[in-house]
Amino acid sequence: MTTDAVPLSPPVAARNPVVRSHHGDDVEDAYEWFRGKEEAAVLAHLEAENAYTRERTAHLAGLQDEIFAEIKGRTLETDLSVPTRRGDWWYYGRTVEGKQYGIQCRAPLASADDWTPPELATDVPVPGEQILLDGNIEAEGHEFFSLGSFEVTTSGDLMLYGVDVAGDERYTVRVRDLVTGAQLPDEIPETFAGATFSPDGRFIVYTTVDDAWRPDTVWLHELGTPVEKDEKLFHEPDERFWLGAGFTRSDRYLVIGMGSSITSEEWLVDAADLRSAPRLIWPRTEGVEYDSSHAVIDGEDVLFILHNDGALDFELVRVAASDPTGPREVVVPHRPGERLLGVSTFRDWAVLGYRRAGLARLGMLDYSDGSVAELEFDEPLYSVGGGGNPEWAPPLIRIGYGSFVTPGTVLDYEVATGELLLRKRQPVLGGYEPEQYAQARVWATAQDGTQIPISLVWKRSFGDAGVAPRPLHLYGYGSYEHSIEPGFSIPRLSELDRGVIFAVAHVRGGGEMGRQWYEDGKMLHKRNTFTDFVDSAMHLIDHGYTTPDRLVAEGGSAGGLLMGAVANLAPELFAGILADVPFVDALTTILDPSLPLTVIEWDEWGDPLHNADVYAYMKSYSPYENVRPDVSYPRILAVTSLNDTRVMYVEPAKWVARLREVGADALLKCEMVAGHGGVSGRYNAWRERSFELAWLLDVLGVDS
Template sequence: MSDALTPPVANRVDSPREFHGDVFNDPYEWLRDKSSPEVISHLEAENAYADAVTASQEPLRQRIFDEIKARTKETDLSVPTRRGDYWYYGRSFEGKQYGVHCRCLVRDPSDWSPPVFDEHTEVPGEEVLLDENVEADGHDFFSLGAATVSPDAEILAYSTDTVGDERYTLRFKNLRTGEMYPDEITGIGGGATWAADSRTIYYTTVDEAWRPDTVWRHRLGSGLPGEKVYHEPDERFWLGVGRTRSDAYVMIAAGSSITSEVFVADASDSAAEFTSVLPRREGVEYSVEHAVVGGQDRFLILHNDGAVNFTLVEAPVSDPTDQRTLIPHDDEVRIEGVDAFADHLVVSYRRAALPRIQLWPITADGQYGTVEEIAFESELMSSGLAANPNWESPRLRVAATSFVIPVRIYDLDLVTGERVLLREQPVLGDYRPEDYEERRDWATAPDGVKIPVSLVYRKGIEFPAPTLIYGYGAYEACEDPRFSIARLSLLDRGVAFAVAHVRGGGELGRLWYEHGKLMEKKNTFTDFIAAAEHLVDEGVTRPQNLVALGGSAGGLLMGAVANMAPHLFAGILAQVPFVDPLTSILDPSLPLTITEWDEWGDPLHNSDVYAYMKSYSPYENVAAKDYPAILAMTSLNDTRVLYVEPAKWVAALRYTKTDDHPVLLKTQMTAGHGGISGRYERWKEVAFQYAWLLATADPERYGAGQVGDLLS
């Protein structure tokens, strides 16, 4: 075997860790020091090895990249969104990695129909607000955080990250002159919120653990440092700040995984004091929206106090405790949000594992009219609000998509009820939704619980087929149906794609989440295994053709099922995987650790939590047995899941396992948690991963030495 095809061998250095009387010797903990030349050298050797092992896949990678590019309308623009006197929209250009933010004047204030532009023609009076390509020039990585225009439409505030560590620099551009203000604020969170005066801006900073812990207020052009508005001392809580659609209030939200508190201030007062809407109570979450009903200011409060799936109440702004129930608790319906407009509300909720929206008219006498559900034709259609920045508007913009239907943007006329399709995400070539099948299956977990499994494939493929099964299962995140141009390169090659909606997510309500976290976390893993077994039992696929995919907390899922059921999978792709959770959650000095105790438990102070986490931690449970082929993807500057976790995991797998299936580690040396930046670079990374998936799930066609580069 040549040196290039010999996997790197990480040194084993004793590093004992002792908690609650348990001693674990961690031989690869030395890989944590990314300032060490030895560590960087090891990661670069891993990259070289991964490149060598997958070199034969290069023609397939290029073909997949070309397909994604050919199906994508590279020179394009978004549907314009009206805000004040302008239509705002985004442009993309062939050959450019990043987007361009533009606007043009509203010609007829009474006409709310967005102008129809040809992406190749010059728009009269077009202003380029921000060209991300210019900002990204000279940087290996670029991420845009905030990009928000002041209420008077004269100033753009935008923030950028050129490292990948999610610490941003906030800058200000005068949109009348094109000149930059001298004000520049470094090391902040990604967002920014204008006060109503268009000269005061709110932003957050993060502590050493990358927790947004302080809200600041900056007066543009004052020459003064930012004023500290609110500091959150509880290390479990994150902060966010925003302005209500009504422009009446600025709100600060403080939240942990299980508790929240909202503070409000008058948006028109640049020196306003923030007051709590409702005092925090352990285990009670709530959010607040401002509405005007019958000429009276109201707070719409969504909370879970005695209502596990949440209830919606309204109360006078003057006394938020004087509450009237608008939507009572329902065991079958998880209320997720409410948006207020001048003459209607929009309620977002979840039923039967799918997101849905309702329209609530507000009548002239201050009552709520007949509720209308905004429905779509497909069983697996995901729907929700699109951009709706205006307090007063005769139209509501909504979006809908499924696994086979590209994203559709509609305007709903609130008077006539007419629904106008403004745009369907373009897919170039001969794509037709009717050539594909999407369906919902139900697997059975070991405890008898039914697990939703979404499935999509090209009609006419032969079963059992090569299959990719995806899972996440944490933070109540919902893996709803969504369209993907890139995924067509798998589907058109006869690969079926499945999503296991496992516990720990929120698809079936809050209890679906509760039963997949803390001391019930293993339900996430057994649910995923049950979903994979279901696909095999139903003849959709075979273990030798099944590949599992998950990222971040879903990467923990990947590591766990690799240990628990390696026989079920031909391969596992783990993206920025949280595979060393116990080491991370034991160390409160690491980014995000303390805020995560509500999700995973506190193993530092609780021996039962320690023992439970140790029993499923992927890194600590690697065993001397056969494993499937594994590809781990990570980023050197990731602050959420440190690169060291997959680096240690891969080293342990290679040292311990008994098979000869390749275990690969690919590290992006200039990226963060979201991976590499720039759309063409991202397409290349997707092509790299998809080629590996195809070679692993369908080795007869795409394995080493096979041509396998034709569509089914």
């Protein structure tokens, strides 16, 4: 495939320079006027960019349709999830062919001791099934639809759900009587995600955001009363901290938690008296993170607390719930390089999550002696984590498992026997055979000698990876200690089946190799993230996996910042760069505390507003600031959404305009009714991914 023979003219944005001045440095910005989201000129420019992108990619329409048909053809469109037990019901979801959104359902238990989920079939009616919420009905009349809250009371009588129809992640919570089917008058607008019922079903606990889109206040709504009379349970004034609230699995406490990137604090409220004063667990200490989980052991209320006070990769301690600041019993000690991630407590035991050697692990924690029995899996690369486990005293633990070659799998771990019970594996239609694909991990050497893990997956029929250069799709993220797990993807098969190798560079700034891995890729060490990715690309080129003209890089959000940075650092290594909702005007954003998320981001990137050294460092790598006139850029596709509150559309719009000034072949695609996660609805999402993959394959020169 080739691009159009006759180049089309891209939109030319007007230059309306404004000067930004900080720390004695004056910077002229010609495109900051794009920030006027409601202005006709801005909207017209975005529409013109979309029209140009459609024209430039019109030759890919057939390939996009082909890939969409492949995704659709491999997906079992009418399907059911594995039921999860809560109270007297099994809860599960349905998808129906031709419908964009899922349908939430439930069916009654056969008996009180029924813990084996029923095996549901799409062509067999489920006895006693109730449809709780049909997203397709709720989405009627809206271009966008997303659920931010969904919960049923423990008694099973009432349901709440929070709906966003714009993509700005502001949800209206509504309540439905599941006995009568009636909609209750209780309606709470402008909430954050995660509203929840109290255990007795009398109250709704929810959070709201401030002008900078920071969840800052927890509220208590009593059903049947006006929203105007809702009570403020807790307010966090510090702009660096996000606030959240949820009930312990035991239903004993409401936990109100607040956290920045490096510091956290939690308060307990007695669930039986939600109007009682919150009780502090540990006082806030700069640089100390912790979270708690409640248990009852030998009749005593205890808290298991995971913390990093003097323990870089965290340790787990046990304290009395009545005196959390009292004596600490170390349950799992700090082990350098083995990052403890979380603990989920149940009546009789707990599940511990941790990372070792770049992979997530799960272990069963025995309350009696503190021993941890790790669950074992036989693939070299995999992802694993706890599934939906709402019950306090189950005999089984729900687990989610998968790998690059193993489709998403639902397992139940039988604690008494240690047996893993297969409940369901994601069906992949069209004759998918895992053994036709291979996965592996290789290691690149960074400029400072650090070994960087790279995960790879490919189709065996094209030969082993590294034997001869192949088209390669390299993904990266590297921020917020977020780990990119080796998980399965149906859309990715459309690449692999065309001979493309898919790879993930697990660069510093992520969490794959422990907390130090994160620390070495943030703040004044952020450049390691970018150079690690460049070094990973060079390793794959130098060792025969690919060549620069057959290598495309992709990253989204903070990974989009990575894409913009490597485009400036090493444009010669890549044929193309795909940047999803990219954080490419980082310095401008982090300088403005009035923008969503800015202040809380200072713990991740540094505070350039008040610190000249941070300002200079960020200016040295921020992609928009460092577009180069002296290089030939790879082809670039930037994808964004008008209503994104996390990374605003203005960043990629400005970046693309600046790239065009130096002759780069850059495209911008802006969804006009969507948010940070892109379009809503599964078919829309498939269509969007098909477009991106068609562009990527075109850049790689891969024929359909």
